[in-house]
Amino acid sequence: xxxxxxxxxxxxxxxxxxxxxxxxxxxxxxxxxxxxxxxxxxxxxxxxxxxxxxxxxxxxxxxxxxxxxxxxxxxxxxxxxxxxxxxxxxxxxxxxxxxxxxxxxxxxxxxxxxxxxxxxxxxxxxxxxxxxxxxxxxxxxxxxxxxxxxxxxxxxxxxxxxxxxxxxxxxxxxxxxxxxxxxxxxxxxxxxxxxxxxxxxxxxxxxxxxxxxxxxxxxxxxxxxxxxxxxxxxxxxxxxxxxxxxxxxxxxxxxxxxxxxxxxxxxxxxxxxxxxxxxxxxxxxxxxxxxxxxxxxxxxxxxxxxxxxxxxxxxxxxxxxxxxxxxxxxxxxxxxxxxxxxxxxxxxxxxxxxxxxxxxxxxxxxxxxxxxxxxxxxxxxxxxxxxxxxxxxxxxxxxxxxxxxxxxxxxxxxxxxxxxxxxxxxxxxxxxxxxxxxxxxxxxxxxxxxxxxxxxxxxxxxxxxxxxxxxxxxxxxxxxxxxxxxxxxx
RNA sequence: CGGGAUGUAGCUCAGUCCGGUAGAGUGCUCGUCUGGGGGGCGAGAGGUCGCAGGUUCAAGUCCUGUCAUCCCGACCA
Numbered sequence: 001x002x003x004x005x006x007x008x009x010x011x012x013x014x015x016x017x018x019x020x021x022x023x024x025x026x027x028x029x030x031x032x033x034x035x036x037x038x039x040x041x042x043x044x045x046x047x048x049x050x051x052x053x054x055x056x057x058x059x060x061x062x063x064x065x066x067x068x069x070x071x072x073x074x075x076x077x078x079x080x081x082x083x084x085x086x087x088x089x090x091x092x093x094x095x096x097x098x099x100x101x102x103x104x105x106x107x108x109x110x111x112x113x114x115x116x117x118x119x120x121x122x123x124x125x126x127x128x129x130x131x132x133x134x135x136x137x138x139x140x141x142x143x144x145x146x147x148x149x150x151x152x153x154x155x156x157x158x159x160x161x162x163x164x165x166x167x168x169x170x171x172x173x174x175x176x177x178x179x180x181x182x183x184x185x186x187x188x189x190x191x192x193x194x195x196x197x198x199x200x201x202x203x204x205x206x207x208x209x210x211x212x213x214x215x216x217x218x219x220x221x222x223x224x225x226x227x228x229x230x231x232x233x234x235x236x237x238x239x240x241x242x243x244x245x246x247x248x249x250x251x252x253x254x255x256x257x258x259x260x261x262x263x264x265x266x267x268x269x270x271x272x273x274x275x276x277x278x279x280x281x282x283x284x285x286x287x288x289x290x291x292x293x294x295x296x297x298x299x300x301x302x303x304x305x306x307x308x309x310x311x312x313x314x315x316x317x318x319x320x321x322x323x324x325x326x327x328x329x330x331x332x333x334x335x336x337x338x339x340x341x342x343x344x345x346x347x348x349x350x351x352x353x354x355x356x357x358x359x360x361x362x363x364x365x366x367x368x369x370x371x372x373x374x375x376x377x378x379x380x381x382x383x384x385x386x387x388x389x390x391x392x393x394x395x396x397x398x399x400x401x402x403x404x405x406x407x408x409x410x411x412x413x414x415x416x417x418x419x420x421x422x423x424x425x426x427x428x429x430x431x432x433x434x435x436x437x438x439x440x441x442x443x444x445x446x447x448x449x450x451x452x453x454x455x456x457x458x459x460x461x462x463x464x465x466x467x468x469x470x471x472x473x474x475x476x477x478x479x480x481x482x483x484x485x486x487x488x489x490x
Numbered sequence: 491c492g493g494g495a496u497g498u499a500g501c502u503c504a505g506u507c508c509g510g511u512a513g514a515g516u517g518c519u520c521g522u523c524u525g526g527g528g529g530g531c532g533a534g535a536g537g538u539c540g541c542a543g544g545u546u547c548a549a550g551u552c553c554u555g556u557c558a559u560c561c562c563g564a565c566c567a
Contacts, residue, residue: 002502002516003528031559086565122567155566163566216567236567273567306526345527352527363526373526490567 004353006287011231015282019160022290022354024277032158032165039354040277042298044168047276048148050200050295051170054192060144060172065126067150068117073125077250080124083217087154089119119152124218124243124269127173128251135175135265137256142185143175161278162235162490169273175265177255179244182266183221186242189270190223193238201276202293202406203227203283204413205237206436206485208461213445216269220244226460226485228413229282232434234460234487237279240270278490283409284378290355291377293405294398300332301394302356304347306363313338316362319387323360323372326391332398352377357401358394378404419483423474426486430457436487440480442473451475457486 004021005013019025024040027033036044052062068091075081095111098104120126127145134140152166172189176182190207197205205225215222219241227237248254248264257263284291294300303324305316317338324334335356337347344361351359361373372390375382378401385393416435420426429437441447441459451474452458466482473480 083566151567153566156564157561157566167567169567239567271567275567304526308525343525343527343529345525345529347528348526349528361526365526 004287004289007230014287015278016160018281018285018289018353024281024290025160027160030165032155034160034164034166036168036274039298043280043292043296044274044277046296046298047196047200048170051192051196051272052146052148054196055146055170055172058144058188058192060146060174062147063145064147064149065120065123065130067120069120069123069126071116071118073129074118076125077218077246079246080218080250084121084153088121089152089154091117091119120149121151121153122269122271123147123149123151123171124173124247124267125251128247128253128267131173131175131265132251132253135253135255138177138258141175141177141255141265142181144172144185145174146170146172159278161274161281164274167274169271171269171271174268175248175253176268177257177263177266179266182244182268183242186221186223186240186268186270189268190225190238190240193240193270193272194225196272197225197227197237197276197279198406200293200295201280201283202295202402202409203237203279204406204410206461206463207465208463208485210239210461211445211448211459211484213448214459216241218243218246219269220246223464224461226436226487227279227283228416228436228487229279229490230412231282232416232488234436234485234489235275235279235282236460236489237276238270238272241268243267243269284405285355288349288380289353291405292355292357294357294402297355297357298333299335299354299356300398301327301334301358301360302347302351303334303336303360303362304344304351305336305338306344306361308364312364313340315367316364319367320360320362323362323387323390327394330391330395332395348375358397360390360394376401378408421471421474426457426474427455430455430486430488434488436460436485438483439474439486440469440471440482441484442476442478442480444476444478447473447476447478451486457488460485460487460489 004017007014022039023037025034025036028035092113093107093111094113095108096105097108099106131143134143148170150166150168155163155165158164174185176185194205194207197203205227207225210222210224216239221242223240224236225238227235229235245264245266247267253265254262255265281290303320305313305320307313307316320336324336327334348359355377357377359375366372370387371384372387373382373384374394376397417438418429418435419438420429426437426439448459462484469482471480
């Protein structure tokens with residue numbers, strides 16, 4: 001396996017190569033679609049199970065709605081159509097037949113669908129069409145559902161995990177009796193996402209509100225978490241939407257209040273996708289390959305034996321399997337790689353590429369000395385320790401690594417965040433250094449668009465913890481009451 | 491949908507200008523020596539040169555058409 005292109009040399013090539021060499025995913029022959037390979041999927045499963053637990057803990061249940069949505073549903077909510085119509089895959093026929101000239105299969109023109117179906121780009125419409133039937137009274141509320149699904153958005157330019165035509169995600173869809181409750185739900189799920197990103201992915205995130213132009217199609221308010229990648233570009237890692245009564249009105253979902261009045265239901269939706277894989281990869285990994293935080297690592301520890309001949313291998317195996325068993329008792333996933341078909345050096349490089357947090361090497365010297373060699377993936381430090389301390393030491397390393405990775409990412413973000421009040425300075429930083437730029441903005445879509453045209457930077461969010469501060473808009477000079485966060489984004 | 495480029499071994503690509511037996515690196519298979527950081531040596535398998543026409547004694551190479559992919563722009567979790 002050849003070395004990776006370094007991040008400094010070509011960041012985007014580094015990313016592409018890493019996704020391939022770490023065995024996470026590959027491109028499909030179907031344009032824009034990806035094949036998620038076992039190692040990549042294992043990480044996704046870890047993410048799913050942690051998130052799923054958090055959703056359940058906050059009172060949500062899983063359900064499943066269809067892949068296909070009648071075309072007419074989409075058009076019921078005006079902004080929603082506007083946002084998604086341009087990227088929908090459409091099913092028009094339900095049968096193929098052999099071509100008469102023998103050239104293969106063709107779409108059977110006699111099998112045209114009465115109403116065309118779209119492949120879901122998101123499920124608000126089909127879900128609210130059901131909620132209409134499920135909700136009559138305030139007693140039916142709230143409805144707190146989530147679904148794990150695939151969706152399709154026909155993107156022109158795609159990149160593995162970051163933007164693919166088909167992707168996996170979860171979408172929460174909730175229905176509430178009051179506006180306050182719905183807003184609270186949207187905010188709560190944003191907190192869940194932020195906690196997940198920071199505690200499991202070890203990715204620090206900014207919590208904020210999207211500006212009107214960046215808002216989800218059909219939402220009144222979009223909350224988001226934004227992460228900063230190592231190349232200084234921002235990545236939207238999750239969104240939570242307060243949908244107001246837009247979908248309730250579009251699908252005529254009313255409920256009887258305690259007082260017997262008919263009112264429209266309040267809604268939220270929220271989602272994170274396999275894009276999180278991109279965030280994970282680009283937050284921590286280095287020129288040797290992937291770095292995965294222990295809480296999401298499919299394998300925590302790999303043990304590599306170093307030996308000559310069968311006899312030595314069997315002695316080392318005994319030693320290694322004992323350690324493996326002890327670590328498993330502690331709840332760690334351990335792989336003992338006794339393949340004889342690859343040499344130790346190759347294995348070291350391979351597990352570094354795949355991001356296994358801790359590697360243990362055991363050779364004849366260790367047997368003689370009662371030691372093992374422990375290597376950390378995050379710092380690349382190697383240390384030789386007594387085998388009597390091995391289990392506790394390695395177990396303890398998991399927390400240390402988890403924290404270290406987070407702190408490193410946090411420090412990077414802090415070092416890459418700038419307060420800027422001068423537009424030339426703003427342009428210079430956006431163009432050369434990247435990172436998050438905190439600057440004043442007059443609140444108008446026109447100015448936002450101008451800045452985007454002139455610098456390629458967009459407003460990533462209006463931070464939830466925004467400080468009140470009188471200032472002048474960096475572009476228009478008009479008054480502003482607080483700073484918003486600009487960056488070039490993925 | 492506009493601008494640019496590329497289709498040759500599993501992968502990355504040379505060969506095309508100037509037509510003459512299909513190449514390299516890597517990966518793969520077998521043998522052997524090796525084994526504490528991506529091994530050495532030897533042998534071997536693997537290709538309708540994107541597709542369809544044409545020119546020619548002869549086409550990966552020249553001509554025409556066609557399909558596909560990638561990159562840069564407009565759109566986006």
